[in-house]
Amino acid sequence: MDKYGRPPMSVFTVEDYIQPSAPSISMVSRKSGRGTLLIQAVLLFFSLLALCGAASEIYYLMKVESSIRNLLLNGSATQGMIQGNVPQKMIFRPGFRDGPPLPSAHVTGLVVGDPSSNSPLEWEHTRGLAFLHEVEYNNGSLVCSKSGLYFIYSKLQLGSPKCPKDTKNSVFSHQVLKRSLNSKIPMIESIRRFCDIPGSSTWRGSSFLGGTFMLAKGNEVYVSMSHKNLIRVQGDTMTFFGMFMVSTAFDQ
Template sequence: MDSHRRPPISVFSVEDYYTQQAAPRPPLVRRKIGRGTQLMQLALLVFSLLAFCGAASEIYFLMKVESTLRATQDMIHEKAAAQKMISRPDFQDGPPKPSAHVTGLPVVDISPDVSLQWDYRRGLAFLHEVEYKDGSLVCSKTGLYFIYSKLQLGLTKCPKNTENSIFTHRVFKRHSTWNITIMDNIKNFCDTQGSSVWRGSSFVSGSFMLEKGDEIYISMSHKHLIRVQGDTDTFFGMFMVYKAQNE
């Protein structure tokens, strides 16, 4: 036997340096958006715009409803306050104090310089220690008086330009030879959008010291707006709250 044996040959698999690196990723390919996807996105955009418009319309409608309800509540409160002035004075606590309540008449003279005329004889109208004189209530005793006036208003055909549609409802006191305004109410009319028919009212009230002989009368700038339909729509009155000490 041969005593000189060759050692076994080791077989090694040597990989190249470059082959050990990771293989390069394939290039990204942009996916083309199909026509169906574009239509879907357009439909979603349209639906979103419709939803936004619907929400805006609903908010606008709610605001209009709220405004209408607020105006209606104001008119209800105004009418309720005015109705309290109609009842005749309570005579149970002693002799009645000077008081008067007169109701509306159809307007004949629409001149703003002429005071309104009133019915002081029929229906709810009455005079007690107060004289009626050509549209005025004449104070007979000095003291503190509560004075009130309500006008029911309306117009069947509003003008196209309503920017200057403003009326003035005033209460005057005539003392000897001079007149002063003691109350006034300045409001817009024909302010109802989208309608040629307008309905409204004006109410003023307050307490004032009057002397014997003072005259109280009502002036209205746009008399053609006044609507007289009954004793409870348009009226004017006063009653003594406190009598002067020297009377």
């Protein structure tokens, strides 16, 4: 026995290690639940924005379609659509039921009577595809009845059963001329060789002229051909001549 009077200890005790307490499951689930709700709310917000944008676009397209339909039904589509980009002098005309809307003419080819003459080419102007609208026909000429800017065109279907051996005689001239008072003014001209291989058996070709010109009231326009024997009429679609007004000479 020691001096303190305390018996020796035969039993040893070890204190247990106390781990720190973890947060409760309810707290974690509550926080994660709030985060999920926030994400869902953001996604729902953007989805609503996208739906609103799509709905407004569909509504706008429906209004545009309705406006176009109304314009077409009222017969004023040319005037009303995109009015800022359309020339103000452009006037809508109701189709071709009562004739072309502006002065115009289209005449078709006829069999040439005298190939050696220098007279203007004669044309069919009453039958088939031919027509005259505010343009007169006079001995092969188209007579302008209203001053303005016109597009004038002429197409000849050509052919030769036998080409000449001398290449000097294998060049033709196709012209569109204007007759004003007593003067003749060439407007468009084409000079070409009609036989590529001298002495060959056959040759086929064509010549087309076209351009825009100012015409005054009373001007006559006609077609001249140096080698009339080359012309092949072949119905209304191969050889023709015509003009149509592009715009009037003065604003009205």
